[in-house]
Structures are given as C-alpha cells and as structure tokens.
Amino acid sequence: xxxxxxxxxxxxxxxxxxxxxxxxxxxxxxxxxxxxxxxxxxxxxxxxxxxxxxxxxxxxxxxxxxxxxxxxxxxxxxxxxxxxxxxxxxxxxxxxxxxxxxxxxxxxxxxxxxxxxxxxxxxxxxxxxxxxxxxxxxxxxxxxxxxxxxxxxxxxxxxxxxxxxxxxxxxxxxxxxxxxxxxxxxxxxxxxxxxxxxxxxxxxxxxxxxxxxxxxxxxxxxxxxxxxxxxxxxxx
Amino acid sequence: xxxxxxxxxxxxxxxxxxxxxxxxxxxxxxxxxxxxxxxxxxxxxxxxxxxxxxxxxxxxxxxxxxxxxxxxxxxxxxxxxxxxxxxxxxxxxxxxxxxxxxxxxxxxxxxxxxxxxxxxxxxxxxxxxxxxxxxxxxxxxxxxxxxxxxxxxxxxxxxxxxxxxxxxxxxxxxxxxxxxxxxxxxxxxxxxxxxxxxxxxxxxxxxxxxxxxxxxxxxxxxxxxxxxxxxxxxxxxxxxxxxxxxxxxxxxxxxxxxxxx
Numbered sequence: 001x002x003x004x005x006x007x008x009x010x011x012x013x014x015x016x017x018x019x020x021x022x023x024x025x026x027x028x029x030x031x032x033x034x035x036x037x038x039x040x041x042x043x044x045x046x047x048x049x050x051x052x053x054x055x056x057x058x059x060x061x062x063x064x065x066x067x068x069x070x071x072x073x074x075x076x077x078x079x080x081x082x083x084x085x086x087x088x089x090x091x092x093x094x095x096x097x098x099x100x101x102x103x104x105x106x107x108x109x110x111x112x113x114x115x116x117x118x119x120x121x122x123x124x125x126x127x128x129x130x131x132x133x134x135x136x137x138x139x140x141x142x143x144x145x146x147x148x149x150x151x152x153x154x155x156x157x158x159x160x161x162x163x164x165x166x167x168x169x170x171x172x173x174x175x176x177x178x179x180x181x182x183x184x185x186x187x188x189x190x191x192x193x194x195x196x197x198x199x200x201x202x203x204x205x206x207x208x209x210x211x212x213x214x215x216x217x218x219x220x221x222x223x224x225x226x227x228x229x230x231x232x233x234x235x236x
Numbered sequence: 237x238x239x240x241x242x243x244x245x246x247x248x249x250x251x252x253x254x255x256x257x258x259x260x261x262x263x264x265x266x267x268x269x270x271x272x273x274x275x276x277x278x279x280x281x282x283x284x285x286x287x288x289x290x291x292x293x294x295x296x297x298x299x300x301x302x303x304x305x306x307x308x309x310x311x312x313x314x315x316x317x318x319x320x321x322x323x324x325x326x327x328x329x330x331x332x333x334x335x336x337x338x339x340x341x342x343x344x345x346x347x348x349x350x351x352x353x354x355x356x357x358x359x360x361x362x363x364x365x366x367x368x369x370x371x372x373x374x375x376x377x378x379x380x381x382x383x384x385x386x387x388x389x390x391x392x393x394x395x396x397x398x399x400x401x402x403x404x405x406x407x408x409x410x411x412x413x414x415x416x417x418x419x420x421x422x423x424x425x426x427x428x429x430x431x432x433x434x435x436x437x438x439x440x441x442x443x444x445x446x447x448x449x450x451x452x453x454x455x456x457x458x459x460x461x462x463x464x465x466x467x468x469x470x471x472x473x474x475x476x477x478x479x480x481x482x483x484x485x486x487x488x489x490x491x492x493x494x495x496x497x
Contacts, residue, residue: 026484027436027477028467038464041357109471 360464361416435483
C-alpha cells in the first residue's frame, strides 16, 4: 500500500497556534493536588486540555514513557513500530514529536509521569482514552526526572477526542449524503481519497478508522472485506 | 366664675355634638391628608415609572446610570429589589419597570450562581467578585451590555430570600463571594489577604511578614488547602508555594512574568 505522503501535509500540518487555557500557566496545575475536590477539578481541566490539544493537532495516539510524551500519529498506515515499545522513546522517529502538552517551559513546570497516567485513567473512565499498549508500571510512581532512560517502559494510548462511534456516525452520514450506500469503498480512499477532502475524517488514523468501522459492522451497518493491505468496506 | 360647660341635661347633648363635630372634622382632615398623600404618591409613582420607562434602556445598558438609579431609590427609601408586602410577590421594580430591571438582576444572579458552582471545585467556593465578573463577561455574547461589580453584589443580594449560602465577604479590601457556608478564621483571612499580593505565599513568607511561628503558618496554609481554597505547587524552587486559584491568569504573556524563580 502506498504511503500517502502527498496528502499528509494537508491534513497533519499544524493549523495555527494552539491556545493554551489559563490553568496551563498556573504553576500548581502541574502538582498533584492533595485536596480531593481540588484534585478532581484539576483532572477535569487536564482532561479537557488533553482532548482539545490533541484535537487541535489531530493527534490520535500518545506514547507515554519516562523519556517523555510523544504524539505517535501514524499519518501513514499502521506501523508495527507503534506497537513496539523499544522504538517509542526515539525522538528521531518521524512520527514522534515531543509534546509541550504536559510540560510548560515558560513557567518551568511539568506534570509527572504518574500524574499523567492518572489523567489518562480519568479519560479512560470517560471512554475518551484507551491503552493500545501498556507497559509494566515502574516500581514506584515517582519517575519524572528519569529523562535519560531510553529503555523506559512506554505506554501507547488512544486519545479519543472523537470516539470511534462518533467517527463512525460521521462517516455514515457522509456516505449517506453522497449516495454511496451499497457501493464499496476502500479504506484508503475513505480517509485519503479526493472525495473526502474537507471532511473531518479525512486523514483519520487508519487503525482508528478500522475501530470506527467495526462499530458500524457490529450494528450491521457495514461490512468489511478484503486482505490486510487492501480492505474495502460496504455500507448498508 | 362662669363655666363653659352648662349644667343640666342640655349639656350632654352639647358635648355629644361637639365631640361628633370634632370627629367629623378629624376624619375630614385625615381624608384630605390621605388624599394629598395618595396624590403625591401616585404622582411620585408615575414619575418614577415614567423615569424608569424612559430610561429603562439606560438602566439596563449603562452600569453607572443603573448604580445611580439604585442609589436614588435607596435615598428615597424604596428598596428596589425587596419584595413589597406579603400580598403581592412582585417587587416595586417589577411593578414599575415591567420586570425588565428586576429581571436584569435575577438573570445576573443566575449567572453568578453558574460561575460560582462551575468554579467551586477549583476554588473551594470562595471567589473574588472581580473574577465572577470576568467569568460572566467572557461567556456573554459580543455587544452585550456591560455589567459592574456593583451589579453583581446587588444580584447576590437577590439570592438572600432563597436562604442560599451565597454571601459577600471582604478579604483584605476585596469583596469575595462565598458560595459554601463556611466561616474563615482570622488566620485564614490573613493568609488569603497575603496571597492577593503575589498570587502565592509560602510558609517562610508568612513567618516573615506576619511574624508567625512556623507551625501557625503551616496550619493556616494546610487548612486552606484542605478547604480547597489554595493550590499547592511542589515544583517551586526551595519551599512549596501555595497559590490562589484566582491567579489562573489569561494569556501566555502573563504566565512567565508572575513566576519568581
């Protein structure tokens, strides 16, 4: 399958500066609050920051490890490397960008790894995140200064700023509106084809696309067939 | 010695007639008085109404004008927001202004409650009036009329009949709205006042500036953290800093500036 390098610039380029919320410049925001109510308010704010940040940059997956947090967007088709813990912490990897999300250099504050995991867990409870690959937890939770441990265990996690169901209904609506019910589309043309240019799911992560389509299949609204590399989908 | 009061039976008649005359004269006077008052009142009422109607737009849109009007009502002994007597549930403003000014404050009160309950998790139910105003202004549509802190204080006053926990307290010189029924002790108030200066304090800052023992400073800070009114920053250089949630400032330029080390 060809890699859609020509398209990627249009869909994954950073569209303008992300406007961080005011709490991002509030130093205690990066310290786990001891008061339960305050802590809950803190988690709510972090969750919405993570979601809006990822939505803005169209980040579908985060790779979380002691060497830093990276976006592991696969603007190309699924790569095994995304699931390979050893390749994750490599900052030179093309699809990995170290994120300022959990680290504000302006006020020199960062959220610790264990606190980040807590935010992810909070998102998971809301069905807004899902572990793809979860490493063993480090022996203690206090690892945020271990920047020089490239082999540190890495988690890869879906960040669902749109859930698979939401993507699915968006695709379903588009198929309906363009009168393509009953016809067969390849997964590639759904997300990278000319026809979907301008839709929100143009450039959607291929794995996430499959997750989305799977929810349609489950509801009997679509059928997926074909081989690994050239899958097609038919909508009913 | 002549006596005005005669003796004999006729005297009874005369005294009855006199008292009747007095009574009728008295009631005459009373009714004229009442009539005059009523006229005055109705004139006043209609003038106030006329004034309010002519300027209803200004009252709603111009905060200075609104404050003046409220002050004028207070000066003449009309509490514009209080309900008039038990029989009618509408307030004088509601009667006079066709509800528009009255509703202005009630609507504002609803927004105040919204802002307070939205932020209760992050500030423990204590928020600066200025912050409430900012919060309300931020959510308003473009071109909506200006509101002042004075309006917000009036709006909070309208919540009183509901028996709600909303009240205005002063910390230092600044008015705060407290939306949880919780009293601050003097040490806590002193800390909150100190926090207003830089946005944060530390144990040693309290010890130096308030001449407190370490334990006292520590306790006051921990109490306030326990109430959710302060946030702790453990990544600061040196000792921990305790921040007021009111210092989550807008914009990125401010972020760098307020940090000490």
